[in-house]
Amino acid sequence: MTANARPVLYSFRRCPYAMRARLALMIAGAGCDIREIKLSAKPAAMLEASPKGTVPVLVLHEGAVVDQSIDIMRWALARHDPEGWLGRDDPALIAANDGPFKHDLDRYKYPDRHGADPLVHREGGLTFLRELDARIAPEGQLCGSARGLADAAIMPFVRQFAATDPAWFGGLALPHLKAWLEGHLGSALFASIMVRLSPWQEGDTAVPFAIGDGPSGQIQ
Structure with missing residues (x-):
């Protein structure tokens, strides 16, 4: 990953661990590129970054990896926490x-x-x-x-x-x-983090996620 590239999030739409990571990334506006995976065909790039083979996996600059959902949440919110989560x-x-x-x-x-x-x-x-x-x-x-x-x-x-x-x-x-x-x-x-994406394959165009401040309106 180059110095000015966005982090990469490997995710699976229905996974609750990935959901909570996406919620924090979105509310924090912690911009990244999202890669939806297919559980039966996990991409080699994800497995190389995190051999445990489960989502979410966040690949940061210079190859650093955060692959526990709570850690991803706290990483994002430590950088920007507009609602005081x-x-x-x-x-x-x-x-x-x-x-x-x-x-x-x-x-x-x-x-x-x-x-x-x-x-x-x-x-x-x-x-x-x-x-x-x-x-x-x-x-x-x-x-x-x-x-x-x-x-x-x-x-x-x-x-x-x-x-x-x-x-x-x-x-x-x-x-x-x-x-x-x-x-x-x-x-x-919640609607903003549940967009349907096609499974990522090597060479696909980057899909930006959580660019800028995410939806922060209070739940009514």
Whole structure:
């Protein structure tokens, strides 16, 4: 990568880890070139940069690589944080999402892959969702009245859980969580990071992402 080139983000549209990285990059206006990957045909350039083979991967100038989604979020926000997301962080809550909740989510959504009872793990995940509902109730977001890093880091996983069985989720008594999720999914910010792209191939024209200040209007 040349000194004046933009960073390169390897992403997959539906991956919740990639979603949260894109949310932070967009709100920060941390311009990069985005490369949508096909999971069954991961590009050699991505694997060379990050042999772990999972998205997101952000390749910076001079070959430096950030390949953990939370690290990408904090990298972007450390450079420009127009909404003060770093002040609305909760590492312990994010760890609970990425650990026990993600464990239950995977086994609820893909029981055959894990040899698991989906209903057991659905109940396990619901325990976490109830905690989030109570957390959101006083002010509307996870860390106060405005969206922040914790919301952006956790929301894509709640979205995936809710979409696994929408009819069942719709019948749950989680009014604060549902309003929170609907607000994030209906925001201009979320729409801006969910544009459909063709899988990247070597030689393709660069696709700019998050150039300038991203959509920063507050969720209504």
